Amino acid sequence: MVQTDLSSLTFEELAEALKELNLPSFRAGQIYRWIARGAFSFEEMSDLSKDLRNQLSQRFSLACVAEETCQVSSDGTKKYLFRLADGNHIETVLMRYEHGNSVCISSQVGCNMGCRFCASTLKGKVRDLTAGEMFAQIAYINRTDPVSHVVVMGVGEPLDNFDALVTFVRNLSSPKGFGMSQRHISVSTCGLVPKIDALAALNLQITLSVSLHAPDNETRSRLMPVNGTYSVEELLAACDRYTKATGRRISYEYIMIHSVNDTPRHAELLAKRLQGKLAHVNLIPMNHVEEREFSPSSPERLRRFSDLLTARGINVTCRRKLGKDIDASCGQLRARFERKPKN
Numbered sequence: 001m002v003q004t005d006l007s008s009l010t011f012e013e014l015a016e017a018l019k020e021l022n023l024p025s026f027r028a029g030q031i032y033r034w035i036a037r038g039a040f041s042f043e044e045m046s047d048l049s050k051d052l053r054n055q056l057s058q059r060f061s062l063a064c065v066a067e068e069t070c071q072v073s074s075d076g077t078k079k080y081l082f083r084l085a086d087g088n089h090i091e092t093v094l095m096r097y098e099h100g101n102s103v104c105i106s107s108q109v110g111c112n113m114g115c116r117f118c119a120s121t122l123k124g125k126v127r128d129l130t131a132g133e134m135f136a137q138i139a140y141i142n143r144t145d146p147v148s149h150v151v152v153m154g155v156g157e158p159l160d161n162f163d164a165l166v167t168f169v170r171n172l173s174s175p176k177g178f179g180m181s182q183r184h185i186s187v188s189t190c191g192l193v194p195k196i197d198a199l200a201a202l203n204l205q206i207t208l209s210v211s212l213h214a215p216d217n218e219t220r221s222r223l224m225p226v227n228g229t230y231s232v233e234e235l236l237a238a239c240d241r242y243t244k245a246t247g248r249r250i251s252y253e254y255i256m257i258h259s260v261n262d263t264p265r266h267a268e269l270l271a272k273r274l275q276g277k278l279a280h281v282n283l284i285p286m287n288h289v290e291e292r293e294f295s296p297s298s299p300e301r302l303r304r305f306s307d308l309l310t311a312r313g314i315n316v317t318c319r320r321k322l323g324k325d326i327d328a329s330c331g332q333l334r335a336r337f338e339r340k341p342k343n
């Protein structure tokens, strides 16, 4: 019999699924809370009778992750390589900030989007993660390091796994469950326009981070194949609709690549594109990826780019480079692990 994964259901769906066991309705709340507290098996649900735990494990399952390796940086950043139940691997990063612990989770095993500066896409997408598997990454880390913020910015394109992402966000922010404020959740996208509109219609209070990486179609198409489907103009128009529908500021991610997208001309055009918008630009120092042709912008070029945007009135920050001494950019740890000969 196929077991239904309870951790990938919303509270309402879980309550409905449990009806077949004829349990009193308060059990749904109890089990949902256990999942939010990070239970990876029914055995851990110590306030349920042994009989009920057996019944549940025959009919249902729970998503879990197992730690394969963990790299710890001198700045406290931890990069986990997790093994999923089917043997696939994903990466998750814990970053420490003054405002608390932020976890960057993966949403897919691999990625199909083909961004040319990214190691996660080298072998394409293997499969989507379930909502339960997205949450399990947080649950695992939360046992030792309380998690206050979540960014869905690791391996995968979250909006390419839309339904699971939305269930995950609803569960993570449910007052009946983990109870994280939606304002502490960021979701990134490389620019899937119809999905941005679908997300806007849900009026969630999450932060949308758009991986822009270039202000013109020529440069962006060179870096991101998705630009061949949705141009810069179409993407920015969708972002405007998103802001209008939700009142939320968009964070535009911009990875700084030497002589590709970091010239004054790019900065000027970016400033022009974002003028007057509820927007914020996050400049990201590029991590070198062995298999990729690009190199990072120098600190001087980065500063010049940033100053130019600031002078044009654009809100800009530069992402602090955490985990410099470990395989910090997404996909690198998994790629390295999978290249290693197995005994």
Ligand code: SF4
Pocket (backbone or CB within 6 Å): 111, 112, 113, 114, 115, 118, 119, 120, 121, 154, 155, 156, 157, 190, 330
């Ligand atoms: S940057 Fe993100 S969307 Fe692009 S290939 Fe990498 S994981 Fe996929």
